Amino acid sequence: xxxSTDNTFLHEDNxxxxxxxxxxxxxxxxxxxxxxxxxxxxxxxxGHGGNxxxxxxxxxxxxxxxxIISSYTPVAVRGRILTRYAMxxxxxxxxxxxxVGERVHRHDCKFMMQLSHSGRQQDLGGVENLFRKAQSxxxxxxxxxxxxxxxxxxxxxxxVVEQFAQGARRAREAGLDGVELHGANGYLITQFLSSxxxxxxxxxxxxxxxxxxxxxxxxxAIRREVxxxxxxxxxxxxxxxxxxxxxxxxxxxxxxxxxxxxRLLLDGGKGVDAFHISSGSTFPHPRNPPGDxxxxxxxxxxxxxxxxxxxxxxxxxxxxxxxxxxxxxxLWRWRRGKLIEGINAxxxxxxxxxxxxxxxxxxVLCTGGxxxxxxxxxxxxxxxxxxxxxxxxxxxxxxxxxxxRQTEGPVAGKACTYCNKCLLNxxxxxxxxxxxxxxxxxxxxxxxxxxxxxxxxxFEPPTFH
Amino acid sequence: xxxxxxxPVEEAQRRHWWIRxxxxxxxxxxxxxxxxxxxxxxVAHESERDHFLxxxxxxxxxxxxxxxxxxxxxxxxxxxxxxxxxRRFGFLYESPEAELxxxxxxxxxxxxxxxxxxxxxxxxxxxxxxPAGERHLIVGAPANNLKLYDFIQFLRRAAVDNxxxxxxxxxxxxxxxxxxxxxxxxxxxxxxxxxxxxxxGLLEVRAQLAFMDRQHDWGPGRVxxxxxxxxxxxxxxxxxxxxxxxxxNGSSDYPSIWQQRPREGMQLHWDGNNTxxxxxxxxxxxxxxxxxVTVDRPRIHRVADWLMDLPAPxxxxxxxxxxxxxxxGRAIYARTCAACHGMKTGEEGDESYDYxxxxxxxLGKVVALNRIGTDRGRWASYDAxxxxxxxxxxxxxxxxxxxxxxTEGYANHPLDGxxxxxxxxxxxSVPTLRDLxxxxxxxxxxxxxxxxxxxxxxxxxxxxxxxxxxxxxxRYDTTVPGNSNRGHExxxxxxxxxxxxxxxLVEYMKTL
Numbered sequence: 013x014x015x016s017t018d019n020t021f022l023h024e025d026n027x028x029x030x031x032x033x034x035x036x037x038x039x040x041x042x043x044x045x046x047x048x049x050x051x052x053x054x055x056x057x058x059g060h061g062g063n064x065x066x067x068x069x070x071x072x073x074x075x076x077x078x079x080i081i082s083s084y085t086p087v088a089v090r091g092r093i094l095t096r097y098a099m100x101x102x103x104x105x106x107x108x109x110x111x112v113g114e115r116v117h118r119h120d121c122k123f124m125m126q127l128s129h130s131g132r133q134q135d136l137g138g139v140e141n142l143f144r145k146a147q148s149x150x151x152x153x154x155x156x157x158x159x160x161x162x163x164x165x166x167x168x169x170x171x172v173v174e175q176f177a178q179g180a181r182r183a184r185e186a187g188l189d190g191v192e193l194h195g196a197n198g199y200l201i202t203q204f205l206s207s208x209x210x211x212x213x214x215x216x217x218x219x220x221x222x223x224x225x226x227x228x229x230x231x232x233a234i235r236r237e238v239x240x241x242x243x244x245x246x247x248x249x250x251x252x253x254x255x256x257x258x259x260x261x262x263x264x265x266x267x268x269x270x271x272x273x274x275r276l277l278l279d280g281g282k283g284v285d286a287f288h289i290s291s292g293s294t295f296p297h298p299r300n301p302p303g304d305x306x307x308x309x310x311x312x313x314x315x316x317x318x319x320x321x322x323x324x325x326x327x328x329x330x331x332x333x334x335x336x337x338x339x340x341x342x343l344w345r346w347r348r349g350k351l352i353e354g355i356n357a358x359x360x361x362x363x364x365x366x367x368x369x370x371x372x373x374x375x376v377l378c379t380g381g382x383x384x385x386x387x388x389x390x391x392x393x394x395x396x397x398x399x400x401x402x403x404x405x406x407x408x409x410x411x412x413x414x415x416x417r418q419t420e421g422p423v424a425g426k427a428c429t430y431c432n433k434c435l436l437n438x439x440x441x442x443x444x445x446x447x448x449x450x451x452x453x454x455x456x457x458x459x460x461x462x463x464x465x466x467x468x469x470x471f472e473p474p475t476f477h
Numbered sequence: 478x479x480x481x482x483x484x485p486v487e488e489a490q491r492r493h494w495w496i497r498x499x500x501x502x503x504x505x506x507x508x509x510x511x512x513x514x515x516x517x518x519x520v521a522h523e524s525e526r527d528h529f530l531x532x533x534x535x536x537x538x539x540x541x542x543x544x545x546x547x548x549x550x551x552x553x554x555x556x557x558x559x560x561x562x563x564r565r566f567g568f569l570y571e572s573p574e575a576e577l578x579x580x581x582x583x584x585x586x587x588x589x590x591x592x593x594x595x596x597x598x599x600x601x602x603x604x605x606x607x608p609a610g611e612r613h614l615i616v617g618a619p620a621n622n623l624k625l626y627d628f629i630q631f632l633r634r635a636a637v638d639n640x641x642x643x644x645x646x647x648x649x650x651x652x653x654x655x656x657x658x659x660x661x662x663x664x665x666x667x668x669x670x671x672x673x674x675x676x677x678g679l680l681e682v683r684a685q686l687a688f689m690d691r692q693h694d695w696g697p698g699r700v701x702x703x704x705x706x707x708x709x710x711x712x713x714x715x716x717x718x719x720x721x722x723x724x725x726n727g728s729s730d731y732p733s734i735w736q737q738r739p740r741e742g743m744q745l746h747w748d749g750n751n752t753x754x755x756x757x758x759x760x761x762x763x764x765x766x767x768x769x770v771t772v773d774r775p776r777i778h779r780v781a782d783w784l785m786d787l788p789a790p791x792x793x794x795x796x797x798x799x800x801x802x803x804x805x806g807r808a809i810y811a812r813t814c815a816a817c818h819g820m821k822t823g824e825e826g827d828e829s830y831d832y833x834x835x836x837x838x839x840l841g842k843v844v845a846l847n848r849i850g851t852d853r854g855r856w857a858s859y860d861a862x863x864x865x866x867x868x869x870x871x872x873x874x875x876x877x878x879x880x881x882x883x884t885e886g887y888a889n890h891p892l893d894g895x896x897x898x899x900x901x902x903x904x905x906s907v908p909t910l911r912d913l914x915x916x917x918x919x920x921x922x923x924x925x926x927x928x929x930x931x932x933x934x935x936x937x938x939x940x941x942x943x944x945x946x947x948x949x950x951x952r953y954d955t956t957v958p959g960n961s962n963r964g965h966e967x968x969x970x971x972x973x974x975x976x977x978x979x980x981x982l983v984e985y986m987k988t989l
Binding site for chain 1: 482484485486487489490493
């Protein structure tokens with residue numbers, strides 16, 4: 013079937029494919045739609061979960077996705093990217109996550125926890141980290157914001173490996189359905205994996221095997237804690253594109269290196285059960301989340317970063333001066349390319365073919381702008397992936413699965429515009445869809461009121477009622 | 478224990494703040510340095526004529542004098558120059574109030590406004606009808622008044638003159654006549670830097686041009702083009718052992734510089750040593766004081782473009798032309814002169830000069846020295862070794878010289894505007910055209926150069942010094958080396974024509 017994402021298939025065919033269950037080795041999901049990892053600063057400052065998080069995750073479960081990959085969940089406070097994200101750094105967080113799992117399971121929806129560590133990509137480290145340099149594979153600061161870091165010692169590496177393992181154990185004890193390692197988009201695991209970032213001279217740097225040693229140790233430590241049955245998947249960059257902003261930066265990993273790393277992580281059948289394919293060695297990155305950059309949003313909401321990195325002022329100067337900002341936007345769009353929906357599909361296809369040669373039971377998920385039935389079914393049909401993960405289009409339309417069951421996609425004016433306003437607002441405001449044009453209303457004020465109602469709905473029902 | 482620690486980012490930013498501070502400071506200083514010491518500023522002139530007369534070609538950077546010193550020298554040397562000032566050297570002022578003479582341009586270099594020479598210093602002539610008559614400028618004509626030898630010798634003397642010092646110069650600059658207003662800072666600069674540096678420059682020129690003391694005075698309207706060039710550009714040895722008396726006295730008349738476009742490809746310069754107008758222009762600019770690294774090519778190009786089609790001036794007194802005789806002369810000219818010099822087309826309503834080298838095969842070509850027979854000095858002053866050196870100038874640039882050649886004689890030039898190019902022959906040894914048509918023995922042997930009163934009958938400046946003060950006159954002695962008035966004679970050159978035919982020929986040449 014040499015057919016790609018076009019309209020040669022009836023919607024019924026597409027829907028049948030999308031709503032076919034997906035069987036992992038130790039987990040079955042009712043359809044091929046996954047809520048990708050989305051955070052939102054909804055929780056207690058010190059990492060205890062809050063009521064809004066329960067509401068937030070339930071929105072998507074109710075909307076009909078087969079599984080939810082949790083928010084970015086730090087395995088330690090030093091690995092936090094933004095404050096007010098629920099963590100999994102201690103057993104005292106288990107009850108909260110159990111509550112999340114229960115709320116989600118009510119809607120026949122699975123829940124995986126994304127185990128994460130920021131490394132040097134620590135946008136707002138919080139007061140706990142104010143006087144500490146971030147941990148990383150390298151001493152070189154993050155080139156985008158200029159966040160300072162220090163190369164981890166081997167002892168520290170072992171410590172963080174154990175934090176991941178304990179995070180996985182807690183997720184299982186909380187009754188969740190699996191865990192995902194956030195090994196993509198520039199966070200700590202990427203900082204080890206990427207040849208563009210990792211400049212270590214010890215056993216954790218240099219060759220791809222050495223760079224992958226850190227994550228392989230994590231995988232083995234997790235298996236030690238949770239056993240072979242518990243679902244474990246890995247989010248990974250197919251290609252780093254590490255030189256998107258400054259052409260003198262190294263390119264980072266290419267597809268061939270990623271293939272080798274993926275094979276390694278299968279660990280002879282004892283490793284990961286699935287891969288979640290993304291691309292781009294920073295967050296944000298023109299390829300992830302693929303879309304535009306709201307320049308006014310940068311001016312309004314990037315200011316909190318000024319104290320966080322040595323290059324933030326320079327960036328802010330660019331964002332707040334129109335001609336420079338337009339140039340930056342042009343660079344952003346150029347480095348992204350024209351394709352948004354299915355931006356990673358070709359990469360995912362190459363990786364999936366390679367992985368299936370060794371172990372067909374290992375599944376591949378793909379992220380990147382999916383919100384139309386033909387695109388999703390097309391990607392599955394042509395072998396790019398077994399399922400898709402969706403972020404922003406689900407923020408825009410929590411009930412996107414229901415829409416996709418009936419028709420090609422959201423009606424005109426309601427689809428996600430990939431404006432990335434949600435991304436910028438997340439730095440200072442509740443996560444939600446801030447694209448005013450999507451909201452009903454005859455005037456700006458009317459639409460704005462509707463938008464606020466929708467964004468604030470995450471706090472309903474309130475904690476005490 | 479400190480309770481007010483900085484975060485790592487703040488520490489880095491504080492460190493970076495200092496880096497930024499120094500980088501920005503260095504940038505500001507670099508820009509300031511460039512603006513003050515590297516960039517030069519010139520006065521732009523709207524009209525092409527004004528640009529030619531007063532626009533800079535870049536000579537000030539390497540050769541110039543600070544404007545105030547230039548203006549103060551006539552005051553400081555009032556005893557020597559008198560009230561006339563630079564007029565003593567034949568410099569022309571368009572009006573009594575003019576700040577600077579024609580041919581002197583301004584440029585601010587290293588923060589100091591300087592002046593020096595441009596093309597027009599040597600290429601603006603004058604004429605007048607009667608001794609008391611109005612002086613008319615002829616732009617593009619030979620500078621018949623300019624006494625460059627005297628001017629250079631004046632500066633060379635100043636270099637070793639005790640009166641040339643900061644105190645005297647400051648006093649002269651601040652005098653009412655000069656009108657300067659040097660403040661304490663300026664005076665400090667003059668005392669510590671400026672005057673010393675100017676004197677150093679003059680001393681260098683004095684040493685380089687020491688051979689000029691062995692030369693015969695070039696006289697007004699003449700220049701030794703290549704001997705100073707050898708010394709200044711190439712440090713050629715110029716001592717008595719290195720150069721013989723013939724080559725040492727190679728002075729020649731300034732040429733006219735109109736109508737350059739049709740001259741492209743002809744053998745240019747008196748001895749025809751180059752066929753490229755562009756190379757000849759850049760080389761001539763070196764004579765005005767530019768160097769290959771300080772030349773202002775765009776502004777020279779502006780002059781050159783204008784000269785391409787600058788028309789030759791018409792004879793100023795058409796009523797003094799006898800049409801009948803001129804018509805007779807035209808036939809004689811066509812027969813005798815045109816093959817070497819070209820002529821006007823003569824077609825009805827067409828006043829243009831015909832430079833067609835196909836029709837006039839010897840136009841723009843060199844005639845061997847033994848055939849033309851004119852003075853050897855200018856020819857001898859230009860030798861093959863010098864041509865080789867010239868062809869290295871501007872190395873590394875697309876406009877590097879490549880066409881300089883040693884030739885075997887003197888070149889035939891078009892005679893457009895010949896009335897304004899008196900006196901005649903390359904060394905200006907024959908006062909009028911009518912004299913030139915006589916054999917050398919009957920040409921004036923000793924005459925007075927320096928008057929711009931015009932002889933409309935014989936065509937040329939009066940040779941009797943009419944209307945000029947004795948101090949301005951130059952006794953032109955044709956027996957002095959370089960001054961010979963021989964040559965360009967015999968049947969082929971019209972000196973065997975009858976007097977009536979010669980008169981007719983001169984009449985016709987007024988119309989060229």
